[in-house]
């Protein structure tokens with residue numbers, strides 16, 4: 001399987017950017033070499049998400065069975081050169097946050113209470129490191145501040161921000177402006193407009209020498225705490241530190257409105273759907289179908305492996321999607337073994353795994369009662385494995401000796417498979433479809 005490096009493009013290119021904790025041979029090794037000083041993170045997550053208009057604050061809204069904030073935490077936690085991640089939440093969400101930390105197995109998180117504004121929450125987060133009695137939060141050299149509701153932050157940008165912060169005292173991410181910024185009069189008329197090319201949108205992450213940003217917050221005014229929106233401004237005004245600015249990718253945008261949740265889900269699904277592993281039984285027909293399917297699924301990077309090699313778990317680190325081809329009449333033992341392995345390795349802990357079980361019918365011999373029994377067992381299995389975050393779907397395909405008919409069936413099989421992998425729809429788990 002071709003392996004691309006993570007890059008600052010429109011979306012995470014390589015699913016492993018999201019999937020792995022600490023990919024050997026990835027940039028994490030570079031990070032460890034370049035960052036030889038303590039780095040910590042503050043994630044403000046104490047807001048109520050008024051603009052989202054949902055009863056649940058947006059950082060706790062679920063995407064593919066996991067709260068949004070867990071994706072953001074994971075983006076930092078997977079990097080070995082990053083130490084403690086301080087998550088700042090409203091007091092009433094303290095227990096909810098602890099549950100998320102436990103359920104998603106986050107290991108670097110310390111939860112502290114937020115304030116009534118974002119600046120107050122960030123200040124509370126920073127103060128967690130000045131309490132020298134707590135061994136979980138030693139004072140860092142550099143602290144990265146990042147909104148909990150920006151889940152797609154990649155290592156190369158974090159490295160640049162961290163190294164620039166160490167060098168300059170402060171660093172921030174910018175993006176070109178999408179719209180022109182104008183000033184209005186109190187009566188609602190145009191006062192003046194800014195020359196768009198001269199300005200940039202300030203985004204997150206931002207990095208600071210810890211001593212500088214702490215001092216800036218200690219010196220800033222009540223007005224700043226109440227109405228300020230820019231940490232870089234505090235470093236400049238109160239510590240005379242000019243931040244180095246670095247252009248980031250568009251995926252850094254802040255989840256603010258309902259449509260942003262749908263967009264975040266679409267990005268995660270797209271990233272998870274980039275690769276698949278086809279596992280074929282030993283029979284010649286199954287192997288042939290696997291090869292044809294691989295050609296047809298050209299928008300997904302696929303590996304084909306035989307059942308015999310399936311015990312080799314190396315392929316698991318590459319994908320969250322599996323297409324298991326077996327001949328009709330064979331039971332689910334192969335699928336069951338696979339699910340067991342996922343459980344043991346925690347493979348579906350963070351992202352749902354899709355298994356498409358393809359049943360190849362060579363003859364139409366099975367009687368109706370047999371079929372009903374099989375379907376019931378399949379649905380039962382699917383409803384069991386969904387508890388462990390595994391989405392199991394079935395597709396039957398009848399072998400045909402008529403080439404055009406066979407081609408059409410395989411084409412349908414490919415289309416249904418791609419749709420199931422891309423959609424990851426829990427409501428369809430346990431359905432036995434027909435190609």
Ligand SMILES: Nc1ccn([C@@H]2O[C@H](COP(=O)(O)OP(=O)(O)OP(=O)(O)O)[C@@H](O)[C@H]2O)c(=O)n1
Nearest residue numbers: 044045046047048049050051116117118121148
């Ligand atoms: N008192 C606050 C307010 C905001 N935040 C956090 O700051 C980040 C960016 O703020 P924003 O997008 O404005 O979040 P909300 O304040 O929740 O949203 P809204 O303004 O729509 O109410 C979010 O992760 C939010 O949880 C915080 O920690 N404490």
Ligand SMILES: O=C(CO)[C@H](O)[C@H](O)COP(=O)(O)O
Nearest residue numbers: 118147202203204229230231
């Ligand atoms: O990205 C920023 C630069 O610091 C924003 O100011 C920050 O995300 C605050 O968001 P909001 O004003 O919506 O609370």
